[in-house]
Amino acid sequence: MxxxxxxxxxxxxxxxxxxxxxxxxxxxxxxxxxxxxxxxxxxxxxxxxxxxxxxxxxxxxxxxxxxxxxxxxxxxxxxxxxxxxxxxxxxxxxxxxxxxxxxxxxxxxxxxxxxxxxxxxxxxxxxxxxxxxxxxxxxxxxxxxxxxxxxxxxxxxxxxxxxxxxxxxxxxxxxxxxxxxRRLPDAPIAGRDRSIRAGLALVWREPLLRASALSAGTYSFFNAAILALQVLYLTRQLHLTPAQLGLVLAAAGPGGLLGAALAVRVSGRLGLGPTMIAGLAIAGLGNLALPLAPIAVILAATFVNGAAQPLYNISQSSLRQMLVPSSLQGRVTATMTVIAGGAVPLGALVGGQAAELVGVRPTLFVAAIGTVASCLWAWGSPIRRLRNGVE
Incomplete structure (x- = not known):
């Protein structure tokens, strides 16, 4: 059922x-x-x-x-x-x-x-x-x-x-x-504490959730800086035509489909935690191609980036759902979503200002390194040892 x-x-x-x-x-x-x-x-x-x-x-x-x-x-x-x-x-x-x-x-x-x-x-x-x-x-x-x-x-x-x-x-x-x-089961939610603070407190108190939130927020911040500048960089500095630009931006879509298809197999082989870390690290390495590589490599790296992100996202969502009691699922999900989503406008703003000061290419390079480094929060936590469930 x-x-x-x-x-x-x-x-x-x-x-x-x-x-x-x-x-x-x-x-x-x-x-x-x-x-x-x-x-x-x-x-x-x-x-x-x-x-x-x-x-x-x-x-x-x-x-x-x-x-x-x-x-x-x-x-x-x-x-x-x-x-x-x-x-x-x-x-x-x-x-x-x-x-x-x-x-x-x-x-x-x-x-x-x-x-x-x-x-x-x-x-x-x-x-x-x-x-x-x-x-x-x-x-x-x-x-x-x-x-x-x-x-x-x-x-x-x-x-x-x-x-x-x-x-x-x-x-x-x-x-x-x-x-x-209409036909979904609709059981009442158990638990008395309904405060927003309870979700925030659990994310901060639980090492697995805290490291996951910090990794996601860090990646979102630096990735937003890249997204804010990539069209400008690809068109003005690499002189891509609109058709070439569309091809590069579209490459992440098939990559995402492949990554989602591989997520179960990869997490089964590596474990839930290592898959999260690998997903962030590989996605970040894909970002590094943008300011450093020729167009053919950028196209391939965009595909790889699109494939790697679902490895993290799917594993992270599954970890949260396994770990958090039903009575706190909504608040913890909201907390994690706001941390990652709230970093986006800030990262885009900082990225734009940094590009004005030091140039687009150096900003993209630093932001790409930031996306790679985002996995360090997870690497330095118990996530690294997490296999296929939560004890």
Missing amino acids: RLASFHRLWLANGISLFGDQVSLIALPLVAVVTLQASPAEVGLLTAVAGVPLLLFGLPTGAWVDRTRRRRLLIAADLTRAATLAVIPIAFATGTISLEILLGVAFVVASMSVVFNIAISAVLPSLVPAERLVAANARLTQTRAVMQLAGPGLGGLVVQVVTAPFALLVDAVSYVGSALLL
């Missing part, structure tokens, strides 16, 4: 991920084509999607731990569906505006924070501990497939029905996801 419930969860998540790919194209196109938005306004639309994690991430974790998670997942899906439907209605009635677009983007991103934290928290109740790595790998593979195939399909949908009405496809995908989630 538990595995059947996981398959239902996996299918629901896959359906909504496909819809997300449509919105990824349609939402900015509504701004650019329908509203004739300026570059600054388009940038604001993009930035709005990152704000809810920082504002609501930790409170959402506490909410997930005090609420029946199935109901929360369904509520998040239905809220996203209803909110997205506002745009085609506003377009059809001639009332569409940038303010409506920003409000929709903010609400949808907020509900996505709720959904993503809740889905990670509910997974250990659906899958035996020994199958968690495989379950997380399945979810990661699905995301990678959708990221590869989704943009093309999303573009086709937008082409056929126009951007405002294409958002109805995403809305329908959320309704489909909610219908599938």
Whole structure:
């Protein structure tokens, strides 16, 4: 029964991920084509999607731990569906505006924070501990497939029905996801402590979680600096054409699919902890090719980087789900997510300022070394000796 419930969860998540790919194209196109938005306004639309994690991430974790998670997942899906439907209605009635677009983007991103934290928290109740790595790998593979195939399909949908009405496809995908989630088990959460502080305290107190959070935060910080500068570097200093740039950036997608497929086998052979360390180290080494190597090597290294990141992410998620009691899953997941996600804007800002002072290539080199060094937190902790479970 538990595995059947996981398959239902996996299918629901896959359906909504496909819809997300449509919105990824349609939402900015509504701004650019329908509203004739300026570059600054388009940038604001993009930035709005990152704000809810920082504002609501930790409170959402506490909410997930005090609420029946199935109901929360369904509520998040239905809220996203209803909110997205506002745009085609506003377009059809001639009332569409940038303010409506920003409000929709903010609400949808907020509900996505709720959904993503809740889905990670509910997974250990659906899958035996020994199958968690495989379950997380399945979810990661699905995301990678959708990221590869989704943009093309999303573009086709937008082409056929126009951007405002294409958002109805995403809305329908959320309704489909909610219908599938209705039959998930929905046991009440045990435990009396509902404070946000309990999740923070457990992450800091538990050496495995603390080292994992520090590794993830360090990698996210330095990797954000790389992501902020890579398009500038590849186009202005290496003089890549748009087609070549697209090829380099797309190489991480097939790599991610391969890494997710290999995660179970690698963790079974090396152990959970060594796989986490190897994933971060190899991903960081892939980043080193960007400022140092010719384009062919950069292309291969981007693929390797994409393949290595799931080794860490899948193993880290499985470790957390094995280690943390059900009553704290939401808050610990939120804490880890906020640490990694909160480092992104800071890393991008520091990377941009450093490039102004010392140049783009030196900044990329230092940031790449930082991503390699991020594995040292895990290496210096009990994670290094962790095999296939938590004692």
